[in-house]
Amino acid sequence: MKCQVCRGPAIIDVRRHNANFCQEHFERLCRDQTKKSIDEFSMLEPDDRVLVAVSGGKDSLAVWDILLQLGYEADGFYIGLGIGTYSDESRGYAQRFADERGLTLIIDDLLRDHGFDVPHGSRAAKRAPCSACGLSKRHLFDEAARRGNYDAIVTGHNLDDEAAVLMGNVLHWQADYLGRQLPHLPAANGFPKKVKPLVRLTERDTAAYCLMRGIDYLVDECPMAAGNKHLSYKAALNDIEVDSPGAKHAFFFGFLDRAAHRFAAATSETEEVMITPCERCGAPSSNDVCAFCRLSERATDAVPIELGRTRRRAGARK
C-alpha cells in the first residue's frame, strides 16, 4: 500500500477518496479538508477569536489542534457534566491537552455552577440524558462565547455525526431540523455563530489523526449514550459505507447541495417567534424563561428526601 502523494509506505487507506496515505500526508489531508470546509461554508474569518467546545474526546481535541495549525486564535471550553468517573476522566484529557500546549481552557461545571448534573437532572426533568446534556451544553457554550466576546463557537461534529443526524431527521421528516442542519449557523438574535469544520472528516479519520499527532484522548464512550438511536444510525451508515465507499459523504453533502434550501422555509416559520431575554438568566429565548433555566429549575427542585418506615395509624381501615 503506497501513499497517494509521495509513493512511500502508506499507513492508512481512505476508501471514499480511493487513496492511501503516509502519516505526513494523512495529517495534511485532515488539515486541507478542514480548511476546505471553513472556506466553502465561510465559517471563519482569519482574525476570528474562536471558542472550541472540548469534551476530551478525539473530535474536539483534533479540531482544536487543526485550528491552531491553521493559525486561528482558539481557546477551549469544557463543561463538567457530572457523569461519574467518565466526566472526571474527560476533564483530565482536556486539561492535559491544554497544559501541554500552553493553551487556555475555560471550565464550567454543571453541578458546581448550576446545582444539578446530567444523570439526576435528566431524571428529575423527565428528559432523555442526551437531550438534557445537549440542551445544557448548547446553553453554556452560547453563554461562554458571549461572556468572552468570542466570534464563533467551534464544535467537533464530523461527517459521521452529521450523516447520522441527517438520517434521523429524514426518517422522521423533521422539516424544521433539516432546515437548520448546516455546518455554519450565523450569529443571530443574540446567539453566537456556530461552525463545524470537521464535516469532511470521518470518525476514523479523527481517531487516526489523534493517534498520529500523539493526542491522548478519552477512548471510552459516554455511559449514558449507550443504546441511543444516533449510534444505531451510525452503525447502519457504516454498513452501507463498507459496500459503497463515499456513501456518507454523498448523503450529507448531497443534502447540503440539493435539499437543505428546500427546508429553509420550515425553519424560518419556526423562527418567526419573538426572541426576548430570558427572565432568569438574560439569554435569548423564545419563551419568558429559557429552556435551560426551566430544566435547571426542575432538576434542582427535585431534592431527594429520605423515606422512612410508614406507621399505620391506630384504627385505620385495612
Place this chain on the structure above:
Amino acid sequence: MDGPVQVSVLLTRLDLNREAHLVIEDGQLVPGDKTLGKDAVVEVRSVISGGAA
C-alpha cells in the same frame, strides 16, 4: 486468534466494521494490508462516539 493474519481479515473474522475501527500495534496505526505475525499483540479500537448534541 491464530496468525499470521492480515489486518483486514482480522477485522472480518471479528465481525467488526473497518470504517468503525482502527488496529494499533505498539502505539502505531497498522494498515489494512499488513500481515500480523502469530505473536503480534494489537489493540482494536472503536472510533464511534455517541451523543447527538
